Amino acid sequence: xxxxxxxxxxxxxxxxxxxxxxxxxxxxxxxxxxxxxxxxxxxxxxxxxxxxxxxxxxxxxxxxxxxxxxxxxxxxxxxxxxxxxxxxxxxxxxxxxxxxxxxxxxxxxxxxxxxxxxxxxxxxxxxxxxxxxxxxxxxxxxxxxxxxxxxxxxxxxxxxxxxxxxxxxxxxxxxxxxxxxxxxxxxxxxxxxxxxxxxxxxxxxxxxxxxxxxxxxxxxxxxxxxxxxxxxxxxxxxxxxxxxxxxxxxxxxxxxxxxxxxxxxxxxxxxxxxxxxxxxxxxxxxxxxxxxxxxxxxxxxxxxxxxxxxxxxxxxxxxxxxxxxxxxxxxx
Amino acid sequence: xxxxxxxxxxxxxxxxxxxxxxxxxxxxxxxxxxxxxxxxxxxxxxxxxxxxxxxxxxxxxxxxxxxxxxxxxxxxxxxxxxxxxxxxxxxxxxxxxxxxxxxxxxxxxxxxxxxxxxxxxxxxxxxxxxxxxxxxxxxxxxxxxxxxxxxxxxxxxxxxxxxxxxxxxxxxxxxxxxxxxxxxxxxxxxxxxxxxxxxxxxxxxxxxxxxxxxxxxxxxxxxxxxxxxxxxxxxxxxxxxxxxxxxxxxxxxxxxxxxxxxxxxxxxxxxxxxxxxxxxxxxxxxxxxxxxxxxxxxxxxxxxxxxxxxxxxxxxxxxxxxxxxxxxxxxx
Numbered sequence: 001x002x003x004x005x006x007x008x009x010x011x012x013x014x015x016x017x018x019x020x021x022x023x024x025x026x027x028x029x030x031x032x033x034x035x036x037x038x039x040x041x042x043x044x045x046x047x048x049x050x051x052x053x054x055x056x057x058x059x060x061x062x063x064x065x066x067x068x069x070x071x072x073x074x075x076x077x078x079x080x081x082x083x084x085x086x087x088x089x090x091x092x093x094x095x096x097x098x099x100x101x102x103x104x105x106x107x108x109x110x111x112x113x114x115x116x117x118x119x120x121x122x123x124x125x126x127x128x129x130x131x132x133x134x135x136x137x138x139x140x141x142x143x144x145x146x147x148x149x150x151x152x153x154x155x156x157x158x159x160x161x162x163x164x165x166x167x168x169x170x171x172x173x174x175x176x177x178x179x180x181x182x183x184x185x186x187x188x189x190x191x192x193x194x195x196x197x198x199x200x201x202x203x204x205x206x207x208x209x210x211x212x213x214x215x216x217x218x219x220x221x222x223x224x225x226x227x228x229x230x231x232x233x234x235x236x237x238x239x240x241x242x243x244x245x246x247x248x249x250x251x252x253x254x255x256x257x258x259x260x261x262x263x264x265x266x267x268x269x270x271x272x273x274x275x276x277x278x279x280x281x282x283x284x285x286x287x288x289x290x291x292x293x294x295x296x297x298x299x300x301x302x303x304x305x306x307x308x309x310x311x312x313x314x315x316x317x318x319x320x321x322x323x324x325x326x327x328x329x330x331x332x
Numbered sequence: 333x334x335x336x337x338x339x340x341x342x343x344x345x346x347x348x349x350x351x352x353x354x355x356x357x358x359x360x361x362x363x364x365x366x367x368x369x370x371x372x373x374x375x376x377x378x379x380x381x382x383x384x385x386x387x388x389x390x391x392x393x394x395x396x397x398x399x400x401x402x403x404x405x406x407x408x409x410x411x412x413x414x415x416x417x418x419x420x421x422x423x424x425x426x427x428x429x430x431x432x433x434x435x436x437x438x439x440x441x442x443x444x445x446x447x448x449x450x451x452x453x454x455x456x457x458x459x460x461x462x463x464x465x466x467x468x469x470x471x472x473x474x475x476x477x478x479x480x481x482x483x484x485x486x487x488x489x490x491x492x493x494x495x496x497x498x499x500x501x502x503x504x505x506x507x508x509x510x511x512x513x514x515x516x517x518x519x520x521x522x523x524x525x526x527x528x529x530x531x532x533x534x535x536x537x538x539x540x541x542x543x544x545x546x547x548x549x550x551x552x553x554x555x556x557x558x559x560x561x562x563x564x565x566x567x568x569x570x571x572x573x574x575x576x577x578x579x580x581x582x583x584x585x586x587x588x589x590x591x592x593x594x595x596x597x598x599x600x601x602x603x604x605x606x607x608x609x610x611x612x613x614x615x616x617x618x619x620x621x622x623x624x625x626x627x628x629x630x631x632x633x634x635x636x637x638x639x640x641x642x643x644x645x646x647x648x649x650x651x652x653x654x655x656x657x658x659x660x661x662x663x664x
Binding site for chain 2: 154156157158159160162163165179180181182183184187188191192195209210213215216217218225227228229230231233234235237238239240241242244
């Protein structure tokens with residue numbers, strides 16, 4: 001573990017526990033020391049590299065700089081609505097570079113988990129609550145599926161429609177991710193497959209309660225609004241509550257995601273760093289996986305959660321204002 | 333408390349607790365003794381009076397018999413998708429009689445709670461996740477609302493639609509019930525009203541995980557299938573999980589429902605009996621409200637839950653095969 005030449009704040013005692021605040025990196029010397037200690041950067045995307053369609057200042061310099069320095073970069077995102085292919089496109093449009101192999105979305109990780117961990121039978125299919133990106137990732141590992149973007153499941157059913165929900169013994173798993181076309185027919189079908197078959201697997205791409213997004217407001221005083229809406233974990237919850245089952249959750253902070261990454265990349269966890277803006281997903285994921293963690297501000301974590309009187313029990317190894325601040329090291 | 337002339341089964345000891353099985357009423361003498369001890373019957377509907385569109389045998393005799401004997405009948409149902417007016421129609425079509433004043437659905441109870449307990453301000457409105465029956469009950473107490481059956485909220489939004497979800501400071505409460513037209517736009521709007529206004533109330537009509545229904549199968553061997561699908565509590569859960577708020581739950585087993593009933597009916601709880609087929613809602617409701625309870629079989633409760641080796645901790649005062657069996661007492 002590197003030693004940083006800065007002073008940690010002293011321990012603060014709250015009602016039930018005492019927590020040491022993490023060191024805040026803010027000088028070029030501290031940034032360089034961090035870089036020297038890391039070979040592999042595991043980077044959350046939204047909140048670290050960009051906010052919606054706005055690239056974080058400095059990031060366009062930082063990523064090529066890390067590559068030139070021989071660092072391995074792996075993008076680790078809970079967003080399952082985009083496939084790796086779609087992420088490459090998104091990155092290109094934002095002026096960032098990425099290879100499909102560098103990208104681990106929770107959709108791809110779910111497909112890998114089904115295929116490699118569960119050895120999902122070839123004659124079974126997955127019922128998908130989710131979008132085209134999730135379907136693409138199942139396709140990429142050769143797993144058949146139904147639901148998802150099928151227009152027959154993007155409808156509002158009526159109360160006399162229950163009889164139309166037929167048993168389907170070919171369904172071997174329900175996989176639930178973010179689905180902006182969620183509707184009762186999808187819930188009813190997914191529920192019925194689990195109700196009628198106790199061996200049907202139940203997977204969530206992730207359990208994020210909220211989904212951060214941003215949009216143009218038309219208000220000159222606040223042209224872009226960053227806010228949150230119900231996320232994938234929330235959308236999935238009706239099936240958890242109705243079925244009374246405990247799903248297998250793939251995305252951060254669960255180590256299933258790291259298992260999927262390590263199945264395709266070799267690296268030394270001691271020389272890796274998970275960078276994210278979310279304590280509950282990114283930082284917990286790093287801690288659960290035995291990797292050091294760097295929290296960046298400006299995303300979903302409020303400053304009080306780290307430096308307030310009642311700090312979160314989840315403490316990153318380091319804090320930085322923005323991952324883009326590393327651009328100050330760029331000699332080119 | 334009446335004394336029944338039957339033998340209780342002895343106590344059974346399980347890993348963690350010892351439970352006395354409730355007496356099973358099965359003879360005319362036992363039925364008459366029960367009737368003599370009750371002035372007010374609180375009756376669950378689906379599972380006690382009918383299963384879907386099939387009236388339970390005997391019920392058409394039992395209800396008029398109880399009325400002739402001067403018993404007060406109150407129908408207590410968690411179903412919020414029908415208003416009292418709609419229930420009267422449903423009863424009439426099934427050949428049963430009921431007055432609107434006798435019917436307490438969780439929709440009406442929610443409207444009463446908003447109006448009488450929360451003194452909901454006249455200049456505020458309720459955002460409804462639910463159906464026309466719930467809207468009718470809000471109308472009946474003079475509370476304005478949006479959402480619900482509005483065609484603008486019965487649509488699939490797209491990812492670029494977040495900016496169209498505008499703040500609405502007139503929304504003073506989110507009320508969530510069963511809604512077969514549930515969709516992401518409704519979740520996003522309801523969530524945003526609570527996100528932007530911590531004083532916005534959050535109510536669920538009920539927390540039932542599943543919704544019992546029945547439908548024609550077209551299969552001569554099993555012409556009607558009775559089964560379950562995700563219920564109102566499940567549909568509501570994305571808002572609970574995303575908002576991290578604890579909602580006020582109106583329906584059984586919560587005593588809020590009894591408060592609403594007692595606001596409009598006087599009766600002696602000691603001479604009342606809650607009759608239902610569901611341990612978690614009906615029987616818990618009676619216990620929580622200090623009213624004796626009668627469980628009927630043939631609904632959602634499996635026999636093992638009462639008489640199995642690991643019985644439920646929720647124990648009714650009495651068990652009967654069917655509430656329709658009281659018809660044996662009908663002298664007319």
